[in-house]
Amino acid sequence: MRKRHNVEADVAIIGGGTAGLNSAMAAAEAGCSVLVVDKANIVRSGAIAGGIDHFFAYMDTGEPWDTREAYLGWAGRVARGAADLEVQEAVYCDELKAALERVERIGVSLRQPDGKVFRTAALGQPGPYAINFDGKLLKPKMAMEVKRRKCKVVNRVQVTKLYLHDGHFAGLTGFNIRNGDFYRIRAKAIVIATGNTNRMFNAQVGNPFNLWYCPANTGDLHRAAFDAGVALANMEYVRMTIVPKGFSAPGFNAFFGMGAQLVNSLGEPFVQNYHEMGNKAPRNWVVWGALQELKAGRGPIYMDCRHLKAKELEHLFFTLGIDKDTLPEFFRARGYAKDGAMIEMTVSEPMQARPSELCGSGIRIDKTCASNVPGIFAAGDASDQMGCLHMATAGGFAAGKHAAAYAKKRVSLLPLDSKAAEEEEDRVFRPLGRKAGISYREFETIVRAVCTDHFGPVKTEVSLKAALDKLGRLDAARGDLRADNMHELMRTHEAMNIHAVSKISATAALERRESRFIPYHYRADYPQTDDANYCGLVVIQEQPDGGITTRLDKLRYAA
């Protein structure tokens, strides 16, 4: 028998990943009662469940590249048109020092065993910003800290809907993915920190869960927030990286940071042909180069590590195993030896996510991490301005602080519309009652086929309209989705969210009649970057009348 729970808090955090746990710490520190809701268990949920190895930071060591100004200069160069530097200053720069201290205080050293800070450069950085560290236990330690600060945690609850009252945030509902308990949660403010959207495009060996990013992040709250009138930005970008052939795992930054290079099947290093910084270029350019080489028939491509010294190789392979726990044995199983390694690589699946390490893709936030709906804040990969560990940690905390400040100004909780919650409860469990129908697997496969065919990643006006037409026709199948147990019910809702986000992404992509961060937004019909008209954010929003509008928020940068 399913139970019903009513829970209240000053601040609710949806998604207890990297960003959400930092938000929780901040809101608790500000004296608020805090509730963290996650569809997994916060000890090991989300992107860094298995570990993480790089933290981007400037450290004011006296080097010209090691300053706030130089960092912002980098952001302005490599994330032009997507990073709002005023927001970056507030959510990252102003919070960075405290963020680094916090990571170490909760028990994760940012130093090497010899006590030194070791930093490497890649991704177009003007200097080595990436602190290499052993973050295997960062997630469990953050979860412990959140519990130590007396935040309430509700694990295994998938949030499906947000509720407003007179235009202000009032509450949310979700269900327990194991026993079906239904949660009605009222809070004065909310921080959405549910990551990006995965499983939207075909994956390299066919399995949609063999992904670079966490397959449990399926844009659930992008969709729910969008339905509640929250504006989203940077949604047109599809992000990809370079991964080992056969295993979509991270490693890009570790490989290139340590000086490995990509070569084609002729043995030629090729990235220089596409960007002057070669293997140290921003990620999108390396991906673009790899795609061109593969298309030209000069594949397979390899990560050439043969020139690295024994000590460098030792560090590199150790680091790779921190970021992806199972990668070392995958390499062994494929027969790669550490020394003399030439590892076959490929381009990963695309995903809905930020076009650069220096911004996000999702809920449009201002300098206080606030969305356009009062009471709704966002952080981490789910926001349009944060991405990666450095921003999820620093900016997550900023979001928690601002949400707490907002909550403190509200006298009481707002009512949660009972009728709407009952309707949502019916909607959520309906697939369980169907005797026949389509499975989430089949439904998702169709969504992935359409997205991959029409904007994965290259797109044109015609392809995007074709995608929207096909994805629109699939609306009718949503009512046929059938789940045979609670696990399938969770996946069924994920599948519907992936479908909804894919439509938002294609709609936003139609509006950007230029190319930017190629291949992440490569319009074959507008292949050039057009700064005069498109240097800014495509903001997409559902209006109260149900219509969907887009606008361009222009961004300015120093020359």
Place this chain on the structure above:
Amino acid sequence: MPAVIDAKKCNGCKLCDLYCPLDVIHMEGKLAVVRYPEECWHCGACRQECARGAISFTFPWAMLAA
């Protein structure tokens, strides 16, 4: 099969079930079972949590031979 649980070593502590971020591992009686192997992300969280060393990883042919 991605995560593989050695039934002889598993002591039924439930941690892998509790912490799998993808809801892939479920207890069946006193044993942890990889119920949705095709949905494993290979993150290794279960193995790191397993005090008995009961979890290892094998990679499907598609990953090894592609």
